[in-house]
Amino acid sequence: MPFNFEKILGAHEPALHMQSRRAQLLAANIANADTPGFKARDIDFRAALQRVQSSGSGQMGQMMTTNKRHMAPTDEIGGDEILYRQPFQASLDGNTVESHVETAAFTENSMRYLMSLRFVSGKFKSLTTALKGQ
Amino acid sequence: MSLFNVFDVAGSALNAQTVRLNTTSSNMANANSVSSSTNNLYRARHPVFAPLVKAFDSASKGPGVSVQGIIESDAPARQEYNPNHPQANEQGYIFMPNVNVIEEMANMISASRSYQANVEVMNSAKQMMMRTLAIGQ
Numbered sequence: 001m002p003f004n005f006e007k008i009l010g011a012h013e014p015a016l017h018m019q020s021r022r023a024q025l026l027a028a029n030i031a032n033a034d035t036p037g038f039k040a041r042d043i044d045f046r047a048a049l050q051r052v053q054s055s056g057s058g059q060m061g062q063m064m065t066t067n068k069r070h071m072a073p074t075d076e077i078g079g080d081e082i083l084y085r086q087p088f089q090a091s092l093d094g095n096t097v098e099s100h101v102e103t104a105a106f107t108e109n110s111m112r113y114l115m116s117l118r119f120v121s122g123k124f125k126s127l128t129t130a131l132k133g134q
Numbered sequence: 135m136s137l138f139n140v141f142d143v144a145g146s147a148l149n150a151q152t153v154r155l156n157t158t159s160s161n162m163a164n165a166n167s168v169s170s171s172t173n174n175l176y177r178a179r180h181p182v183f184a185p186l187v188k189a190f191d192s193a194s195k196g197p198g199v200s201v202q203g204i205i206e207s208d209a210p211a212r213q214e215y216n217p218n219h220p221q222a223n224e225q226g227y228i229f230m231p232n233v234n235v236i237e238e239m240a241n242m243i244s245a246s247r248s249y250q251a252n253v254e255v256m257n258s259a260k261q262m263m264m265r266t267l268a269i270g271q
Contacts, residue, residue: 107258
């Protein structure tokens with residue numbers, strides 16, 4: 001019986017990828033909270049994960065290369081999935097970062113990351129138990 | 135692994151906010167540096183921030199902050215009539231720097247809050263990485 005880690009880990013593995021990528025985006029938003037003209041960006045997490053699951057490969061919804069001259073995508077997430085945040089109160093200098101929104105999103109994202117991690121860790125633990133047979 | 139990039143991004147922000155705190159402290163320190171002419175008078179300094187990378191789509195780098203430069207304020211210097219001052223000119227005027235102390239205080243608080251927020255981001259990223267390393271243990 002061959003092990004299929006993709007099946008064992010399910011949606012958690014691509015979710016971890018996306019959450020770490022999203023952590024980077026949100027960190028960039030927080031870092032640029034005082035930069036004039038900076039536009040805050042974020043991923044539509046639900047849509048991105050749905051696309052991964054509907055593609056069924058367990059991969060990060062990567063484009064297929066059907067010809068050897070096709071170029072491999074450089075990023076796990078396509079550029080079109082990174083959206084612009086609509087600010088509640090836009091500031092005069094064109095900056096759309098609202099640090100409370102971004103901090104909340106970052107904290108939420110890191111909790112979700114830790115949650116996915118807990119699930120993955122649990123899967124590995126049960127595998128170890130099965131292997132040891134104790 | 136993009137969690138490493140979080141450290142780069144937050145680190146660039148810490149750097150930028152430190153520059154901002156530095157200029158603020160310099161402005162505050164020189165708020166009362168009196169001069170007899172406007173030529174060699176201290177002028178308020180402010181950093182200009184810009185995103186490090188324009189495009190978000192590059193996978194390798196996140197858009198951190200860069201300090202484009204430090205500009206000197208063009209606001210007019212304060213002029214005061216004080217003929218007894220040793221630095222007073224022939225007409226009895228002294229010139230004070232165009233530093234707005236209230237503005238600088240607000241700037242300082244904003245900078246230190248932004249610094250705190252970025253330290254918090256780094257701590258979260260560190261926690262996420264440590265937990266990732268502990269998988270299966």
